[in-house]
Amino acid sequence: MNQESSSGLECPKPGWFQAPSGNERTWIGMAVIWCLILSVMMPYWHFRGKQNSTGEAYRVKPADFVKRVEAFVKVNTGEESLVEDGIAPVVPAPPGEVYLLAKQFFWFPVLKLRSGETYRLHISSADVQHGFSLLPMNMNFQIVPGYDHVLTIKPQAPGTYHIVCNEFCGIGHQQMVGKIIVE
């Protein structure tokens, strides 16, 4: 290193290719170790953590998905009047197959789930892309038309939760708020 160096604006002197030394070398070592920790955390959480996005999804035509949601609502309510409220009652667990439709600009139906039970929640869109944002948990997933996105979820506490669309879906986007009731 005991040679003249040049500023970043000038051509470097010959022999510039040198191994780092001193603090710079130490820092690069620390940075490499940190990056390894970052890299290992994700596979670790995949196997040991409880919150993962595995991207489980199935191709589905938007029109077919709408039919599945309607069938699901019909089976789980029986009463036409209840369907109009958009409330599907408790789904038997485990692992109950639950359907949720995103459409400009609403979520259908309002779901009632039981705390501590595991559900396979199928979400897809009838038209454009939407964002599934469950509040106040702040859990967020992308909803893409043509893909039946399956989330295997386990509600943890009773209460009323809101679903806000957080992918821009057109000029009524901000009205798109749905509900999940956990008992």
Added chain:
Amino acid sequence: MNTNSDYPKRICSTTGFPICRSAEFFVKANAVLGVVFLLIGGIAAILIALTRWQAVHLLPVDWFYRILTLHGINMLIFWILFFEVAILYFVSTTLLKVRLASRLTAWISLVMMLVGAVMVDVTILLGKADVMLSSYLPLLAHPAFYLGIILVAVGTLIAVGNYFATLYIAKKEKTYEGSVPLVVFGATAAAIIAVVTLLHGAVVMVPTFLYSLHLCAQPDPQWYRLLWWGLGHMSQQVNVCAMVAVWYFLAAITTGAKPLNEAVCRSAFVLYILFINLASAHHLLVDPGVSAGWKIWNTSYAMYLAVLASMMHGFTVPASVEVAMRGKGYVRGLFGWLTNAPWRNPGFSAFFLSLLIFGFIGGITGVTLGTQQINIIAHNTLRIPGHFHATVVGGTTLAFMGLTYYVVPLLWRREYIMKPLCRLQPYLFGLGILIMSFGMSFAGSMGVSRRSWDIDAGGSIYGPTAHLFLALVGIGGTVAFIALFLYVGLTVGTLLFGRRIAAGKSMEDWGTPKVLSTSPGHDHVAPAPGFAGGATVAEAHPTQGTMVLAVIFLLSFAVYYFANWKALADVWPVR
């Protein structure tokens, strides 16, 4: 010696740089247009910030989404691309002392980019493209919107080609010896990433354009997402690369800093080229149809080697300043080199604030939010703009502003007007962006959605604390806008009214640290700081101050990162 020495140029009397006459016009034109688009984007920014601040809620709903689309495209695409083309032309012709390869090509590129950008902006303002920057299919805009973007992308590709041709001429005519300067190396890395980026843009935009004309079937929306982010995210890596090159430039010019180790700096740029590309994956971390393995692989090996590169630059840039300052005799304590740095020089303050904001806020949040599982509690919330306003605005834009304070006197030969305001401007801008970025990040942590007109989503979903942070977004945005307006006003004012620098007279210096007479290394340092070679021995001027800063950085990083894992562990189990 070479045939190139007699190309039309003039020599700047302060810096000794040759200013290539054939490139000068295009550097100026691209830079000015960049600033015009920055102003358009900035006006859009203040309207948006004042709409999301619930107490003000300025714009009606359709105009909010329209202006948000306008803001994203003008800021992230037009301002950055035009200014980057200016940087490419400038560093290649000036630092390699060569003429621009082709004026005709530069004209074609300029006209295509300008026509494309105007087409896009007009289409948006006519209300024909309320689709946001990402324009996710199946949302569809008017064909002119896609055509405009294609024109800008191809125009930029042509400019990048012109840059490579200029490098080739410099090599062939031997206008420099050995390896290119580090700043040119960094700009070239940015140019290479730009090529890959713009090719992604072409692959995704051409079918979308044809679909908007009903000439082909609708492309798959998930395919679109994957490819679009090859354009959308990677274009921001072009910024990162160009910004780091500007850091090296400004560090050299304001403090006489020299890279500690050229091999380290250059390797870090190569890491960007090789590994930043797949970091686009972290827009797809909670997407359907993309497996956990794919998500983890692309965010670990690819992104973290690029993160490593940023951490290398983040150390070596301030360390080089420390070595230079200690070499001038500012050796007291751990941070004497930093406290005596030329903080009144807007080139230095903009560069150093850019480094701090990019690293501490932008970098730490970016890596954390881009962690596969943590993305569940971040995706599409205001945390995301909270992150990238710290990188692209607090980082890149601020660094580019700092560069302007040198480039304008150099190219236009005019003194900046109202210098005290110029000295204040980087601080004001940095402060505004910091406040805004904090507001966004914390509001987003409470789940507040990005890209939404009605903050409360029709009820009291987010709670009063979220509103407090949204008010911070409004206030920070206002401060940043004032600083941006100041920047544009001062620069345009200088172009029009700035005192002319007479030929042969040095341009007035913004202030660079003087060599202390007691300095052990003073006899090695040339009188004009930064432009002449001098002896710098890293061992003689240690970098322990930077090391302390770096360790503080790493600790902050670890705290934020693991706090987010804790927050994630508290939400419902999901697979």
